[in-house]
Amino acid sequence: MPRADFQVVIGLEVHAQLLTTSKLFSGAGTSFGGAPNAHTSIVCLGLPGVLPVLNQRAVELAIRTGHALECTVAERSEWSRKHYFYPDLPKGYQITQYEFPICVGGRVVFDGPDGEKSVRLTRIHMEEDAGKLVHESAASLVDLNRAGTPLLEIVSEPDLRTADDAVEYLKALRDILVWIGVNDGNLEEGSFRCDANVSVMRHGSTTFGTRCELKNLNSFRFIKQAIEIEATRQVEIIEAGGKVEQETRLFDPQRGETRSMRSKEDAHDYRYFPDPDLPPLLLTPERIERSRKELPELPRARRKRYVDALGLPAYDAGVLTSDRAMSDLFERCVAEAGEAKPVSNWFMGELSRLLNETKTNTADVKFSPVQFAALLKAIKDGVVSGPGAKEVFAELFATGKDPSLIIQEKGLAQVNDDGPLLEAIAQAMAEAPKNVESYRGGNTKIIGAFVGAVMKKLGGKGNPKRINELLTEKLKA
Ligand code: ADP
Numbered sequence: 001m002p003r004a005d006f007q008v009v010i011g012l013e014v015h016a017q018l019l020t021t022s023k024l025f026s027g028a029g030t031s032f033g034g035a036p037n038a039h040t041s042i043v044c045l046g047l048p049g050v051l052p053v054l055n056q057r058a059v060e061l062a063i064r065t066g067h068a069l070e071c072t073v074a075e076r077s078e079w080s081r082k083h084y085f086y087p088d089l090p091k092g093y094q095i096t097q098y099e100f101p102i103c104v105g106g107r108v109v110f111d112g113p114d115g116e117k118s119v120r121l122t123r124i125h126m127e128e129d130a131g132k133l134v135h136e137s138a139a140s141l142v143d144l145n146r147a148g149t150p151l152l153e154i155v156s157e158p159d160l161r162t163a164d165d166a167v168e169y170l171k172a173l174r175d176i177l178v179w180i181g182v183n184d185g186n187l188e189e190g191s192f193r194c195d196a197n198v199s200v201m202r203h204g205s206t207t208f209g210t211r212c213e214l215k216n217l218n219s220f221r222f223i224k225q226a227i228e229i230e231a232t233r234q235v236e237i238i239e240a241g242g243k244v245e246q247e248t249r250l251f252d253p254q255r256g257e258t259r260s261m262r263s264k265e266d267a268h269d270y271r272y273f274p275d276p277d278l279p280p281l282l283l284t285p286e287r288i289e290r291s292r293k294e295l296p297e298l299p300r301a302r303r304k305r306y307v308d309a310l311g312l313p314a315y316d317a318g319v320l321t322s323d324r325a326m327s328d329l330f331e332r333c334v335a336e337a338g339e340a341k342p343v344s345n346w347f348m349g350e351l352s353r354l355l356n357e358t359k360t361n362t363a364d365v366k367f368s369p370v371q372f373a374a375l376l377k378a379i380k381d382g383v384v385s386g387p388g389a390k391e392v393f394a395e396l397f398a399t400g401k402d403p404s405l406i407i408q409e410k411g412l413a414q415v416n417d418d419g420p421l422l423e424a425i426a427q428a429m430a431e432a433p434k435n436v437e438s439y440r441g442g443n444t445k446i447i448g449a450f451v452g453a454v455m456k457k458l459g460g461k462g463n464p465k466r467i468n469e470l471l472t473e474k475l476k477a
């Protein structure tokens with residue numbers, strides 16, 4: 001096992017598309033799909049003489065991200081031109097933040113297999129996306145729909161040591177970005193992309209090895225595979241007495257290998273310089289502070305509060321906070337119901353099931369927290385039975401009608417009065433005299449058959465607890 005002598009070192013660069021409706025420097029739309037070049041303007045086409053105008057919404061989202069990831073948000077950042085020639089970039093340069101990014105430092109905390117981990121961030125900067133090439137048999141076509149789309153590049157320090165941790169880091173980062181509404185978290189559509197920098201060194205070494213940057217990692221599974229395959233490749237080179245070349249490599253999931261794409265450019269190759277068309281981005285301390293105050297409670301903090309303050313199992317807390325809308329609705333229902341665990345049970349069970357089945361977004365549920373609390377109260381007060389409550393809930397979910405009305409309309413009110421219960425019990429006993437004898441002869445288990453018979457007579461609406469009590473009494477006599 002050659003790997004045992006080696007330590008893998010990983011640093012990740014994430015490109016997250018900001019959830020703005022228009023591009024970073026023009027009014028062209030940012031929606032995914034659409035006919036090629038439908039979402040373009042003279043600015044993203046790079047026509048001569050046009051000027052960029054900064055999208056303030058994108059800036060707002062970048063500041064919010066900085067707060068969520070505990071960065072220092074810079075009062076002054078700068079736009080630079082990064083030059084390269086490729087048809088997906090008509091201007092011949094990408095506008096990006098280089099020397100002075102909008103966020104510096106920060107960290108991402110996540111739960112790895114062996115406890116809590118914290119990975120430091122180097123920086124977060126804003127930049128525009130490039131277009132894409134569509135390769136057909138006779139020609140390559142250019143689609144500039146994505147050109148100019150606002151991106152955040154979130155760069156981690158080389159703090160990660162395993163592929164599994166890298167995946168956990170990315171999941172935690174994605175959860176936060178989606179939670180605060182800056183990104184849709186979609187790896188397949190490329191709105192959350194990751195490049196992985198991987199190097200290896202012998203255990204105990206204090207200097208990092210030469211790294212390779214891996215591209216084309218569009219699922220968590222591929223990220224893990226690519227890192228492990230690349231680390232193995234590098235170890236094999238070193239063990240054979242060779243030297244790892246710094247380069248950009250493409251992961252090929254079909255072949256299960258990484259292969260060289262290009263040797264790594266140095267920064268000076270890009271001829272960076274401050275963009276003369278864009279003034280430095282200046283943020284007042286008040287603007288930065290306002291955004292900090294508006295930051296919602298984040299998923300990890302919320303999970304902890306659910307366990308510590310609401311007394312929920314960690315499992316429940318995890319499920320409930322996997323989606324912000326779900327968690328927000330849960331909070332409002334708990335506030336109305338005055339207790340957490342029963343609400344959690346309904347959310348993780350019936351509500352999740354119905355949301356899935358009907359492909360409904362949690363944000364679009366029809367019932368109000370007051371109605372939901374009314375249903376819980378009806379269960380507690382014995383107005384409706386357990387199975388009956390499921391039916392009521394399904395109708396509540398479908399229509400948003402008041403639970404009391406549904407119970408009435410569907411005739412789901414539980415029979416709690418002794419009168420009708422005793423009547424049904426008397427009938428059931430008269431119909432099965434042998435079973436009565438058997439019970440009295442010591443076969444008390446047979447009570448189950450009686451409960452079933454009584455329930456059937458009551459159309460399933462009898463109060464099971466009360467039926468049991470009354471039956472025990474009558475059967476004994
Ligand atoms: P570039 O802009 O050329 O990609 P950066 O200095 O921005 O270079 O670093 C990119 C990423 O590489 C960062 O996430 C950093 O943590 C990571 N990195 C740097 N050195 C190493 C190394 N020796 N092994 C693994 N990752 C590294």
Ligand code: MG
Binds near residue numbers: 013
């Ligand atoms: Mg880079």
